[in-house]
Amino acid sequence: MLEHRVLERLEGLTELTTWRRRLHQYPEVAFHEFETTKYLTEVLRSMDIEVSHPGETGLVGYIKGRGPGPVVAVRADIDALPLQEEKEVEYASKIPNAMHACGHDGHTAIALGVAKIFSGLRDEFTGEIRLIFQPAEEHPPGGAKDMIAAGVLEDVQAIFGLHLWTSRARGKVGIASGPVMAASDQFKIRLYGKGGHGSAPQQTIDTVVLAAQLINNLQNIVSRKVDPLSPAVLSIGTVNAGSAFNIIADKAELTGTVRTFAKETQELVIAELERITSATCESFGAKYELEYVKGYPAVVNDMEMTEFIKEVAQDVLGPSGIEKQEPVMGGEDFAYYLQEVPGSFVFLGAHDPQTGEYQPHHHPKFDIDEKVLPLGVELMARAVARYLDRE
Ligand SMILES: [Zn+2]
Ligand SMILES: [Zn+2]
Incomplete structure (x- = not known):
């Protein structure tokens, strides 16, 4: 029922590209996300969402329903890389030697999309949606540990996260339970x-x-x-x-x-x-x-939460959209959240299937197919809605 309302709100969501391009033009590297956090705070406040600022550059948005209930979290990482952008597009980075070359600008825009959707549905659910905007994923020791120490997971019963994945086509998602990143x-x-x-x-x-x-x-x-x-x-x-x-x-x-x-x-x-x-x-x-x-621990997806998000993903992308995610040897500090709370981290395809062209993550000409953004919002928002509804 709540999920149905999410789909209606999704149609009116027109800001995703604007948000993503704004973030892309003003990237900030790990532990220096001051302007980014300021910008995100403004956007969340314009939606009348309560925020807190754990650590120096962390940000959490709290969307509370009409009464107490389960708390479900969505995490987006907000940092860029120390890299000179080489792609010539109107929304290219304006900051020398800083670039969103891993898609975190997309993750952040998707989380803002989830915020926008539920900010208009507060009378229609009980419980809370917690949006974790985490700094410094790219730079160990990472930002996740400090966020958790500051209490961002308090009362959280489930957490979901995604990584845009350019080697996979838009419309597909890689999902697996157990260890997915090293x-x-x-x-x-x-x-x-x-x-x-x-x-x-x-x-x-x-x-x-x-x-x-x-x-x-x-x-x-x-x-x-x-x-x-x-x-x-x-x-x-x-x-x-x-x-x-x-x-x-x-x-x-x-x-x-x-x-x-x-x-x-x-x-x-x-x-x-x-x-x-x-x-x-x-x-x-x-x-x-x-x-x-020791760097980040392995990202280990919870079996039940992974089955749960897989069902949601099937409804979003169709059964042919689901691919088994082979373990990735790269690291991710989403691992720390999963040590505390059951959840799942999925890999959402982000290249244009029409051209099949893409650059690997951390490449100076890296980009995502922006048409993936509404799919990311739909996946996360429907997962949250279904979770709140079932409790
Ligand atoms: Zn990266
Ligand atoms: Zn990344």
């Missing part, structure tokens, strides 16, 4: 040996040979230690050592990343990384320091 960690290993003349290796502990050996040994973690049914990646991204062709390097530094879905696999990789580094250094008589920084 835990993404980083590490640094400093190796300490003994330098000397390139002609006299017997007097040295060569950290270049050690680094080479260690890089090879570390490959055994994923190939020989991790359960093949539990995905993991360990990549060395940088190797730095040495200063001249005839000097044996006394130090070397490696950096890399680890991606996993299961917590046990993550812990296993960390333990093996330490063990193999220690043993390899020991065999050379070298010393080491290992720094391991």
